[in-house]
Amino acid sequence: MRFLISVIATKTSPAHTDEEIKAIDDFNDKIEDAGQRLFACGIDSPDKAIVFDSRNGKLESSEGSHHKTDEYFSGFWIVKVDSLETAKQLAAEGSKACNRKVELRPLLG
Numbered sequence: 001m002r003f004l005i006s007v008i009a010t011k012t013s014p015a016h017t018d019e020e021i022k023a024i025d026d027f028n029d030k031i032e033d034a035g036q037r038l039f040a041c042g043i044d045s046p047d048k049a050i051v052f053d054s055r056n057g058k059l060e061s062s063e064g065s066h067h068k069t070d071e072y073f074s075g076f077w078i079v080k081v082d083s084l085e086t087a088k089q090l091a092a093e094g095s096k097a098c099n100r101k102v103e104l105r106p107l108l109g
Contacts, residue, residue: 002038002080002107003087007100009074011045020099027097031079042075048087075101078107 031037046065053060065072077094081087084106090102095100 004105005091005094006073006075006103007075010070023097036079038078040077046072
């Protein structure tokens with residue numbers, strides 16, 4: 001089973017402390033060593049986003065995020081585990097490591 005664990009930040013979230021960065025690195029090493037991490041990375045802030053819409057043969061683009069909220073995804077892990085319970089445990093550990101809320105969602109296909 002594969003899952004997406006998305007890290008949720010806010011526009012006012014402080015930068016990660018050195019301790020948080022170490023905890024994130026340790027968590028990444030743990031899930032890599034266990035063969036559970038398929039991919040992980042941070043995502044730049046929403047003000048760096050560009051939204052494209054090419055539906056109906058017409059190209060439109062706009063700068064900034066499509067979502068106009070204070071919360072946004074600031075990073076993610078894609079993990080492969082044997083059960084939902086294991087995924088929940090990793091999500092809880094990831095949240096603690098990065099000191100942020102996370103969202104856990106199954107991947108389809």
